[in-house]
Amino acid sequence: MSRVHGYGRIDRGRMLTFTFDGRTYTGHPGDTLASALLANGVHLVGSSVNLGRPHGISAAWTEDATALVQIEKPFPEPMLQATTVELVDGLVAHGVNGQGRLADTADPARYDRKHTHTDTLVIGAGPAGLLAALAAARAGEDVVLVDDRPVAGGSLTGTEVIDGRPALGFVADVVAELARLGVRHLQRTTAFGQYDDGFVLALERRTDHLGADAPAHRSRQRVHRIRALKVVVATGAQERPIVFEDNDRPGVMLASAARDYLHRYGVLAGREVVVFTSDDAAYAAALDLAGAGARVTVLDVRDTLPREWAARAAEAGVPVHPSTTVTGTEGEERVRAVLAHGVDGSVRLPADLLLVSGGWNPVVHLFSHVRGALAYDPELGSFRPSGSLPGVIVIGAANGTLDLAGVLREGGGPDAPEAGPEPARTPTKVVWRTDGDPGRQFVDIQRDATVADIGRAVGAGLRSVEHVKRYTTIGTAHDQGKTSGVLASGITAELLGARIEDLGTTTFRPPYTPVAFAALAGRARGSLFDPERTTPLHDWHVEAGAVFEDVGQWKRARYYPEPGEDMDAAVLRECAAARSGVGILDGSTLGKIDVQGPDAAVFLDRLYTNMMSTLKVGRVRYGVMCGNDGMVLDDGTVLRIDENRYLVTTTTGGAATVLDWMEEWLQTEWPELRVHLTSVTEQWSVFPVVGPRSRDVVGEVFPELDVSADAFPFMSWRDTTLDGVPVRVARISFSGELAYEVNVNSWYAPALWERLLAAGERYGITPYGTETMHVLRAEKGYPIIGQDTDGTVTPQDLGMSWAVSKKKEDFVGKRSFSRPENHNPLRKQFVSLLPIDGRTKLPEGSQIVELCENGSLPEPPVPMLGHVTSSYLSAELGRPFALALVKNGRARIGDLVHVPVNGALVQAQIGDTVLIDPEGARRDG
Amino acid sequence: MQLIHCPWCGPREEVEFHYGGQAEITYPERPAELSDQDWAEYVFYRDNPKGPFAERWSHSAGCRRWFNALRDTHTYRFLGTAKPGEPLPNTQRNTEVRV
Numbered sequence A: 001m002s003r004v005h006g007y008g009r010i011d012r013g014r015m016l017t018f019t020f021d022g023r024t025y026t027g028h029p030g031d032t033l034a035s036a037l038l039a040n041g042v043h044l045v046g047s048s049v050n051l052g053r054p055h056g057i058s059a060a061w062t063e064d065a066t067a068l069v070q071i072e073k074p075f076p077e078p079m080l081q082a083t084t085v086e087l088v089d090g091l092v093a094h095g096v097n098g099q100g101r102l103a104d105t106a107d108p109a110r111y112d113r114k115h116t117h118t119d120t121l122v123i124g125a126g127p128a129g130l131l132a133a134l135a136a137a138r139a140g141e142d143v144v145l146v147d148d149r150p151v152a153g154g155s156l157t158g159t160e161v162i163d164g165r166p167a168l169g170f171v172a173d174v175v176a177e178l179a180r181l182g183v184r185h186l187q188r189t190t191a192f193g194q195y196d197d198g199f200v201l202a203l204e205r206r207t208d209h210l211g212a213d214a215p216a217h218r219s220r221q222r223v224h225r226i227r228a229l230k231v232v233v234a235t236g237a238q239e240r241p242i243v244f245e246d247n248d249r250p251g252v253m254l255a256s257a258a259r260d261y262l263h264r265y266g267v268l269a270g271r272e273v274v275v276f277t278s279d280d281a282a283y284a285a286a287l288d289l290a291g292a293g294a295r296v297t298v299l300d301v302r303d304t305l306p307r308e309w310a311a312r313a314a315e316a317g318v319p320v321h322p323s324t325t326v327t328g329t330e331g332e333e334r335v336r337a338v339l340a341h342g343v344d345g346s347v348r349l350p351a352d353l354l355l356v357s358g359g360w361n362p363v364v365h366l367f368s369h370v371r372g373a374l375a376y377d378p379e380l381g382s383f384r385p386s387g388s389l390p391g392v393i394v395i396g397a398a399n400g401t402l403d404l405a406g407v408l409r410e411g412g413g414p415d416a417p418e419a420g421p422e423p424a425r426t427p428t429k430v431v432w433r434t435d436g437d438p439g440r441q442f443v444d445i446q447r448d449a450t451v452a453d454i455g456r457a458v459g460a461g462l463r464s465v466e467h468v469k470r471y472t473t474i475g476t477a478h479d480q481g482k483t484s485g486v487l488a489s490g491i492t493a494e495l496l497g498a499r500i501e502d503l504g505t506t507t508f509r510p511p512y513t514p515v516a517f518a519a520l521a522g523r524a525r526g527s528l529f530d531p532e533r534t535t536p537l538h539d540w541h542v543e544a545g546a547v548f549e550d551v552g553q554w555k556r557a558r559y560y561p562e563p564g565e566d567m568d569a570a571v572l573r574e575c576a577a578a579r580s581g582v583g584i585l586d587g588s589t590l591g592k593i594d595v596q597g598p599d600a601a602v603f604l605d606r607l608y609t610n611m612m613s614t615l616k617v618g619r620v621r622y623g624v625m626c627g628n629d630g631m632v633l634d635d636g637t638v639l640r641i642d643e644n645r646y647l648v649t650t651t652t653g654g655a656a657t658v659l660d661w662m663e664e665w666l667q668t669e670w671p672e673l674r675v676h677l678t679s680v681t682e683q684w685s686v687f688p689v690v691g692p693r694s695r696d697v698v699g700e701v702f703p704e705l706d707v708s709a710d711a712f713p714f715m716s717w718r719d720t721t722l723d724g725v726p727v728r729v730a731r732i733s734f735s736g737e738l739a740y741e742v743n744v745n746s747w748y749a750p751a752l753w754e755r756l757l758a759a760g761e762r763y764g765i766t767p768y769g770t771e772t773m774h775v776l777r778a779e780k781g782y783p784i785i786g787q788d789t790d791g792t793v794t795p796q797d798l799g800m801s802w803a804v805s806k807k808k809e810d811f812v813g814k815r816s817f818s819r820p821e822n823h824n825p826l827r828k829q830f831v832s833l834l835p836i837d838g839r840t841k842l843p844e845g846s847q848i849v850e851l852c853e854n855g856s857l858p859e860p861p862v863p864m865l866g867h868v869t870s871s872y873l874s875a876e877l878g879r880p881f882a883l884a885l886v887k888n889g890r891a892r893i894g895d896l897v898h899v900p901v902n903g904a905l906v907q908a909q910i911g912d913t914v915l916i917d918p919e920g921a922r923r924d925g
Numbered sequence B: 001m002q003l004i005h006c007p008w009c010g011p012r013e014e015v016e017f018h019y020g021g022q023a024e025i026t027y028p029e030r031p032a033e034l035s036d037q038d039w040a041e042y043v044f045y046r047d048n049p050k051g052p053f054a055e056r057w058s059h060s061a062g063c064r065r066w067f068n069a070l071r072d073t074h075t076y077r078f079l080g081t082a083k084p085g086e087p088l089p090n091t092q093r094n095t096e097v098r099v
């Protein structure tokens, strides 16, 4: 065991059992998986993705590049960092060799999101962030403080002194005061992206650390969407390694990480420790580990040693060698020895832990996300914020301030507490790498990307770090280059003979740490992914065994199969009923817009291709709407309710588009028109009663209504009542049959539907779905906008010149009809297509081709004449049929063409679109 | 995600808004009298400047009203918004550049 007494903040009174790579170990509450593994002497975690080299634990938090694990229990999750997985009882994990594995069952956990608005958001609860939050809260601001670790305090190890007290006592006092001041303080919450205008996304981990004690109702993770007037970035700094040969072995670790393992978890990560540094901070690690019982040797790159640290080292019996570099390591599954080169030549030092420190990289990600400018600081050997952004400030180590006194001042301002004495700093020596085989000097360890790879990129002519990143993949792993990014810039600059100042660094992009898609999706999964709209009859459809289809957000009954029926059989039966007896459809999803105002008629005249102002009250007109480009946008019927009031219907899918389109014209072009538009789609339910017996059914249900052809002709509407409930009936037919569309306030929809069914029972009334509706309309050649059209089709292409007014001087789209392209004889026109074999249902979307005189296909590329837009089996025709857009189609009626179907050519004849009752006798009856 | 200042509602989340193309393109008085070229200019041709650009936006998930905005296409930042018919901030605009 590597656990040392007297250190760490774990709960030694409780024991947790976990399994790693099939073996059972123990740890304590407060451990991470990584600290528990190290406590058990486990250094080998997995192997690298490309080269299969052994990988261990190289850091203690999110900057770790090597210790990737697959969690198996409590729920499979791939590619997590062992350094950030909090240990719980029963955890089962193994090291990742290559790639991780996603669960093959749905994640049972809940994820959610929360919106927060605040004056000041402080990111990071280290000394700078805590003091900034405190200052803002004391000044009366509303404050949110988030921090990614389990507890506040940031990088403080507990050995520091603040305000004359041990640092952690000071932290506890500040946290308590923040709570009293009402600061919303969230630990285990990672701000992973900053966006414009103070918008920050943060991920809170809410249950994993509780293990089996997690309340069942609590969401596992929560995405906080925080909008703040001021964002304080106090995200600290991460230690930067130095690249040397075989630097990827288990047992090579950041110096600060070893110190973290000791002070947070009471784990001594090695007994025979070599510390390789170009910076002062590693001395603290060296002395702390020595104090805990390790044998430690310090190799300092610098010629001038930090005097005070060197003296303390001498006192502690820790040898320090100046002007010495590490050139390699030995060992397989763990470092066995360190190879170094110093003033006395090369040496081999036995070691089981090699600590590395090359200085510090400010964590500038969240500043950079919002395009905050960064500049290279040669003293830091890294990039720090330069220039300012409105509403964003960066403080503490994230700003490049590394001494505790300075950090406290940046957080707390003039009233900041004092830090205990710190040794004077000796400048960091910026070293990116030492001498050695560049093919074994790993820059991005997770990606197996080496100095040699950068060399190849530069050799291939790449001169930008962004290009080098993509060529080498450096910085593209789960850690997004936290340890490798600056090194890659530095080494690229060195190889190019350029200045890193000029080269810059790659752009930081969210997320700062990996975020599961499940968390981003939140509650928007399954049926909550997108709103589901149902009609008032939905329960009836379900009970009737309807098969549903999605039409936009609507759930529509597609057909109602009887036992043993497939869709074709059900639809043939439903079609036959509507054509020979009576059918009924739930058409409630039809878009409906109430257009009111003294200028309603003028308004509709400008938007529809045909004339709506001449429509008489009580009458209905079919209308087509085009865009400015003259292409059909939507169609539907228009009922004139009153002198100043129309009810406009739209396609189910086009309802929102048409309302928006109307509003746009009204608000932006014709604000002088006195017109109001209201969606009434959900207020009115509509049931088309369709077929030769529809008059009998409707007449029976509404005794007050004269349903005779003379009193109630086609394309008119009448109001009536049923048991005192107003009902509007319109003679509109989307099937070509005698039909009555019955409209009622949606509250009464189920009752009226039942009444219609009861009255229709003796006529064999048959509910039909959208599929039958489509067949019936297609047999009559009625296009569906968006299925038979695609935004390049004019009313003329559809054969609807009759719906285009010649009297109106102008309407939207009219001028485009006379553009030369719209008179091109080769435009595609709407026609029917009958397969000659009488059997093949031509697949929708099929291309249409034509054979040469000699019966062979033309040379490729074979010219395409058009495509099939709709295709069905017809009960009435006793055969399949299709609608299509075909070049110059109307002039080609009678011609034979071919449609490739499953590798064979099916012959088909072009015909008129109306296949049933061309005179309209049934409809008008 | 920016906050966009709806002239009626105040600052609201960008996702509540819908882009409506270049502003100040008015429907021609008498389309029938325009040449094909001039009509095509109205229907299809739009400026594409780098820098301040007058645009139409709609607060589609809010008050559902249209308004005009001046936005810098280089930085994405909104320089100002105004109700239809009201002046936009008097910042220099580039409207000639077409790509």
Ligand SMILES: [Zn+2]
Pocket (backbone or CB within 6 Å): B006, B007, B008, B009, B010, B059, B062, B063, B064, B065
């Ligand atoms: Zn608004």
